[in-house]
Amino acid sequence: MATPDSACPLLYEFVISPFALEECRQGTSSEPGRMRPFSDAVTASASTTSTTAVATTVTSEQRQQSCCSARPLAIGVVAVSMSFALIYFFMIVPLTSSILPSQSSPILPSDISTIYQKSSTDFPIFTNSTELITTTEDPLYVHINNTNHRLQIPQIHIPLLYEVELKLFVPWRPTISFGSDNFSVKGHVRVHFTSGGGSRILLHSDSKQHIGDCVVRDELNRNITVKLVGRQYSQILDLNLETDMIHGMNYTLDVAFKSAINLNLAYGLFAAPYTFENETRYVVATQLQISEARTVFPCIDVPDMKAQFDTVIIHPTGTTSIANMMENSTKVDGEWTTTTFHRTPPMSTYLFAFSVSDYPYLETFSGRGVRSRVYCDPTKLVDAQLITKSIGPVLDFYEDYFGIPYPLEKLDVVIVPALSVTAMENWGLITIRQTNGLYTEGRFAISQKHDVQEIVAHELAHQWFGNLVTMKWWNDLWLNEGFATLISVRAVDFLENTTWRYEDSSAESQCVALRADQIDSISPVSGKKNSNFDSYMEIQGKAIIYKKSAIIIRMIERLVEEDIFRQGLKRFLNTFLYKNADHEDLFNVLVYVHDSSAGGHLRGQNFSLSDVMDTWIRQAHFPVIHVNRKEGSLVTLRQEKYEHVPRDEPEKQVWKIPIFYDDPVSGKHKVFWLTDTQPKVFDMGGLLVVDPHQLTYMRLRYDMEMYSDITMALMDDFTMIPTNSRSRLIDDTLAMAENGQLTYKVPFNLTMYMSREIAYRPFQTFSAYLDFFLPRMYIHEGWSIYKKYLELVVGIPFDKFNAEGLDVSFDHNTDLFHTRQIVVFRACGIEYEPCVRMAKQRFAELRVNCSGENQLLSGMECNKIPYYLRPHVYSAAINDGTQEDFDFLYKKWMIEHYMMEHDNIFTGLCTTNIRENSDRAWRQVIKNGARENVMVRAQLCSKKLSKNNFILDLLYEDKVYLKEFVDKDRKSLFALQQLLYRKINYEEEVLKADEVFKPYPQLRWIPKLRAIASDRLDWRKTVAAQFTGNASEAIEEMRKFQITI
Structure with a gap:
């Protein structure tokens, strides 16, 4: 645990402030005979008037006797110590040195604590505006007039410690209610800071935050009058003081405030619902990156203004609170429980975190004894065992790798039903979205195991790289x-x-x-x-x-x-x-x-x-290397900036490019440098491709003779070219064909061999480009030809996997495991008949096996479909199924509480070809907001082929849904709009979308999405015919190599 700043140990240990002496005379010293830092004394003084002060076992009479008996000695010590201290302070100690109070509960001074007795209707709000600041008025603050500069307010005052106390009015279960205060926070923050002088204090504070009394005190506990609290600048609290502060002196600022807990947004301070024992309960958590700390409490909300934090959470009895640090004490007082936490090390505000819930936890310890707890919905705690078992070994790995012990005493993880990001690395308290944090063999796809491990490893890496050093x-x-x-x-x-x-x-x-x-x-x-x-x-x-x-x-x-x-x-x-x-x-x-x-x-x-x-x-984009055969194994390499949209005069950008290769004689790793735009001769030795392991960030463009040789090598024995290079060949040629630098004949020829491919990476790259081509070709007259080509590429491997048995278990560390998943995904996605037939058969069996009213599809008892197959089975069955099929799946969706399976089911529902069914599902998603995670739902549906644009029709006919998103959740709105524009197939739908979004000119990404949709329609008109012709030629070539179905 961090200790108070010891930059000036003499000053810290031995100086008694005049105010501390006065406290002694009045019999209020908390510890008789102890010489304390003056800022500690100031905090103790505030404690005496606070309604939340901690009682002491020392009586006032004992204090009076001890203090007064020591008075002569104390006066002498003060006289000498203060003299030396002042000399030491002004000559040696940096102006930003802090003298922090010993840790105690952040407490409300008497002139602020009344906020807790005020209702939400009479809460004071200061909105006094000030004139724009000019250079003549206050040059230190002139940049605040610039919007960008408001993101990083002038670094005039340096925060040292935030004492944060938050009282959460969370009706965490149906039997709990706080009336009009439901889902609100009443709080207080005391900011200890070193002043840079002047009479103004700027803090970040969300504009919706209601600000109560603000009190500023100097080191001697003297009140400095706050004459004006301004709110003119967006998200900035502007305090104007009666008198100037002294440069280099330490001050405290107390602010009382009230704010709301988000219910529809899974970021900031938010509450997410979950179901337990047939009732809806809530878990409260935080997601403060990038600039959401200001929505929780006023602060200087930028990463390079690190400070320490003392945290106290007052929460409903029956719940548990966790935060960045280990809990210090817990006190139950009727309906409320107060949990106090140890002081944090210096850290950025965006890493401040806490959670309140009735979640149980699993506990483990690292090899060095760091305690880890994983908190989770009680019905899913069994699925949190993988993440629990992974934390300790990963911590041990990083401690060894970085050579620095994990700096905190504990590391908690809370798995929340909804989160605006996959996971967040809050120091000592990681949050993970439920869909990304759970795994049990048989209940989840095996690939989820790797995903969970990778997320844990990623967030734990941040505990050093990001949190320790930011x-x-x-x-x-x-x-x-x-x-x-x-x-x-x-x-x-x-x-x-x-x-x-x-x-x-x-x-x-x-x-x-x-x-x-x-x-x-x-x-x-x-x-x-x-x-x-x-x-x-x-x-x-x-x-x-x-x-x-x-x-x-x-x-x-x-x-x-x-x-x-x-x-x-x-x-x-x-x-x-x-x-x-x-x-x-x-x-x-x-x-x-x-x-x-x-x-x-x-x-x-x-x-x-x-x-x-x-x-x-420092420069955007990347180079393309032109590779031209010279003679024998010699080639010339020349770099230029890759232009995806060709220009008349290409930009002149140059990179220092390392070309990695292994010396054929010594076997040692070597580097060939390209540092300018001049061609250089390179000996490829026995290599067929440059940079065979794809270590350098670039594209490669070979001459046509070399492409022909590479194609034949792939058809003869594709393993002659390393897997990563096979993936790069697909990527580079499809990208350059897309912008007209190559014809599509080149990538079509290069991918003919893929019916025999077994490695995952080439299929992954090929699949990524299908997201570009499928929406363009699906309603085009050439679709049947392109589909035939795709059936040869992914259909043949699907038939092999299907014959071997799609239930066969593969080691998830092998390529076959991952390759099978992506092959099944694409074969079913293009409606390949054997895949559709398999899906319908399995869905029919599912309807029989899981026909019970309360049977969950996440249950392993009735649902025997391998997890990786489920979204494809559901989608194929609904796309080509009956109304009864949809109703069955919809009912299962409504009762499913495992978010991963919930997602799988919705993936199927959104493939319906019936408008009423689509509206039924989407209205439910939009209604439930954060619970349904609209952004995830939109992403799940975006890759499904459709001749309809039901989401556009819904928003066009019922604009109230769109307005709700514009007002509440623009992140989800953006995902919804991406889905809408991705489904556009006709010119009239572009005009329809224009009308839908016309009332919202502030949605600045609309022109970009519209341009993408228009480009897709233009591609269909201008390129699709040639593309279809190249696909037809590739099919004929594949027949020559006896690649047929």
């Missing part, structure tokens, strides 16, 4: 997420005693990242400092922040070599413990470690690691 600003979020994405793969390999995941990690990420990175509007991995994060995330997206960043970091590791890389990480973390850093800090450490060692691939070069990395993180 980026300075969100433009370096890629550091957090890139490292966690990459290193978590190592951790899962450790759990499973494998190595293939990490070796394969770069190839896995490239297909997704390259597709996102080819968009013109994309930004560099590292955005501008102090940029608007929402805009940055919207432009970047997860593919860049998670995937591209992981590839770049993997490239760094290969360049400096693994041992040096690991040494650099350890040095970096140790250098910036509990602090903030940016990518330049990391590169500087890696360069230092690299230059101090004998290894690495940068020796002898006239550029540094930073020079290399600057070309990858």
Whole structure:
């Protein structure tokens, strides 16, 4: 546990403030004879007037006697100590040094505590506005007039400690009610801070937060009058004081407030419902990344203003509260329970977390004794065993890998029914969405086991890389997420005693990242400092922040070599413990470690690691390497910027590109450098492809003769080309055919061999492009030809798996396991007759076996369909089924409480071809909001082929649903709109969508979605005929190789 700041131990241990002496005279000192820091005395003074002060066993008479007997000595000590202390303070101690109170319950001064007696109707709200700040009025605050600068308010006052007390009015079960206060929070925060001077204090505070009394005190507990509380600037609380604060002095600010608990949104402070013993109950949790801490309590809500936190949660008796740190004490007082937690280390506000529920837990310990508890809905606790068993070994792995012990005493995980993200790495209290956190063999797909392990490993990696050391600003979020994405793969390999995941990690990420990175509007991995994060995330997206960043970091590791890389990480973390850093800090450490060692691939070069990395993180997009045969094994390599939308004058961008290969003689890893746009001769030796293991972030374009040779090699023996390169060939040629740089004949020829493919990665890449082609071809007259080609590619492998038995168990660490899943998914998705027949037969058996009124499809007793098959069986059966089939599945959906199975069922329901059935399901989803997780539902349906656009029809005819989303949940609205525009098949539907969204010009992503839909319709008119012709030619070629059904 963190200790109070000891930057000035003499000052901390021996100085008694004048106020402490006065306290002594009045007989109020909490510990007789103890010399305490003056800020501790201030806190103790506040405690005496608080309604929540903790009682002491020392009587007032004892205090008076002890204090007064020590008075002469105390006065002498003060006189000497204060003199030395003042000299020490002004000459040595940094202005930001803090003297924090010893930990106690955050308590309400008497002039603030009355807020708890006020109802929601008479709660004070200050909305006084001020004029725009000008340079002549207050130059320190001029930038607040700029919207972007409001995201990071001027760093004038440095927060040291937040004492946060929250009283949650949560009717967690039907028998509990707080009347008009239901689902609200009444709270108080005391902010200890070092002032930079001036008469203003700015805090982030959500505009919907009701602010009560605000009290500012100096180190001597003197009240500084707050003359004005301004709310002019969005999400900023602007306090104007009567007098100036002293630069370098410590102050406290007390703020009372009231806010709401979200019910329809699974972020901020929210309550999610679940069912137990036939009643609806609620779990409360937090999701504060990026800037939601301000919705919970006023604070300086930016990552580089770390502080410590003392947390007290007052919650209904019958519930348990957990938070970042271990619980310190729990006190039951009638209907309310007060839980106090240990003080946190310095951390960013977005990592502040707590949860309140009646959840039970599973407990385990790491090898070093760190306590871990996993809290979960009691009906699903048995399914939380995998995650519980994984935490300890992963913690042990990271402690060894980073060389730094996990810094907290405990690590909790709470599995919540709904969450706006998959999981969140809150320090000491990880939250995970239920659909991503549960696994029991037989009840879930085996692939879920890997997903759960990877999520745990990812969030635990953040406990070091992200929490212990945090980026300075969100433009370096890629550091957090890139490292966690990459290193978590190592951790899962450790759990499973494998190595293939990490070796394969770069190839896995490239297909997704390259597709996102080819968009013109994309930004560099590292955005501008102090940029608007929402805009940055919207432009970047997860593919860049998670995937591209992981590839770049993997490239760094290969360049400096693994041992040096690991040494650099350890040095970096140790250098910036509990602090903030940016990518330049990391590169500087890696360069230092690299230059101090004998290894690495940068020796002898006239550029540094930073020079290399600057070309990858400071400029957007990526290069394409033109590979042209020269003679024999010699080829020329030339780089240029990849232009997915060709330009008359291509942009001039240059990368320092490492081409990794193994020396054919020594077997050692080597690097061939491309550092400019001039062609360079490269000896491929016996290689058929460049960069065979797909380690460098780029596309490759071969000349036509080389493509022909590669095609024949694949048809002869596809294993001659490594799996990752087979995947890249599919990815690169389909992308370049899409933009007209190649004809579709090239990728069609390259994929002819795939009916014999057994590896997962090529199928995964091929499948990703089907999401582009299927919506374009499904209603086109050439669909039957393209479908025939797809049946040869995925239908033949499906027939093989079907003949062997789709129930046969495969080791989930093998390619066959993953390949079978994706083959079944695509075969059923294109309505391949053997797959549809299988699905209908199994669904008919399901209706008999699970006919009981209360039988759940998640139950292993009646539902014998392998988990990975269920969404495909449900979809095929409903798409080609009867009304009775839909009614059966709809009833099962309504009673299902396992979210994974709930998702599977809805995947089937949304394939209905009957408008009334579609409306029935979607109205239920929209009605229940967060409980149904509209965003997930929309994503589940987006890949289903359909000639109808029922969701557009629903929003067009009943616009009240759209208005609810615009007002409450824009994240889900965006997913719903993506689904709507993805289903557009006709020009008139574009016009219909225009009319639906016309009243909402503030929805800025509409033009982009509309452009994508229009592009799809144009592609159908201009490209589909040639595409169909190339598919027909490929079918004929495959017949020559006796590839037929």
